[in-house]
Amino acid sequence: MEFKHQRVIVTGATKGLGKAIALSFAGKGAWVAANYSSDDQNAAATESELSSLTQKHLLLKADVTSKNDVDKMIKSVVEQWEHVDILVNNAGIIRDKLLMFLDEDDWDRVIDVNLKGTYLCSRTILKTMIARKFGRIINITSPSAFTGRAGQTNYSASKGGIISFTKSLSKEISRLGITVNAVSPGFISTPMTESLNQDIKCDLLSRISMRRLGQPEDVAEAVLFLASAKAGYITGQVLGVDGGLI
């Protein structure tokens, strides 16, 4: 899969899955605009890695929950690169607590970043994609949206919302040459999963048919596939990348 000269925006792109996705696109010749919200140190490190893969990269500090920030971010990319071909709505947070202890701010923040951010970025990018009658929007959801998970009512609701959003938006704009899909990563090897104690790790692994954690690159490959010409007839779908999560 080659993405030469294709312009990509990845939100939440300076760590974890988002970073792997951004670097994978850059490694395939794409122009990559990496969004982040606050962590300047990780952003600088990501920019350094991007620059070793592609000369065409941008670092975009913007809060995806702010319409003003998102407007400015997309405008800035379009002004510099003329258009955007691919949007990956990856920015997401967790604030896990049992519902009894989940206060309004925990609820609002998770819904805002995960779901409202997806709405704002998708809505703002539509005009440039409609004008060219081409676009790929890929949203990151979670198995938690399907199965639920104790302590994740806010997160599950936001990720379930992303699936419904993906399916509805695909019905609005697929006719215009824009596909909308979601990727649902299972348990992926990250600093967070690495730091879990052995018992929890064993429990996690027992729920994965492949008996191993996924790698960020596994998720990135699925995103790149859905963004590629090979996936031109796929829209409104959720692709699980979870090693056969039980």
Place this chain on the structure above:
Amino acid sequence: MEEIINSNGKLCEFLKKMIIDTLRLEDITPGDIENEASLFKDGLGLDSIDALELVVAIEKIFNIIIEDEDVGKKAFASVNALAVFIQDGYQRALKN
């Protein structure tokens, strides 16, 4: 473009061509579209997704943004309604 906008007749003809080109309507010529006929359902048969493409085309060509769905519905009522909407938008932009 100013000359076209200031002439209702020329603007209607321009808009008919724009609609046909933007939506890649086959077997339809500007002469087939009446100025007062509805662009949707019983008229030209367009739908809300077609309107999205027209919204983007109008912004690109005339620099007039349609942000509100109700405004869009009124503007796309007919070719003539769209011409009036664009002329009003153009006049407002000149005043500002």
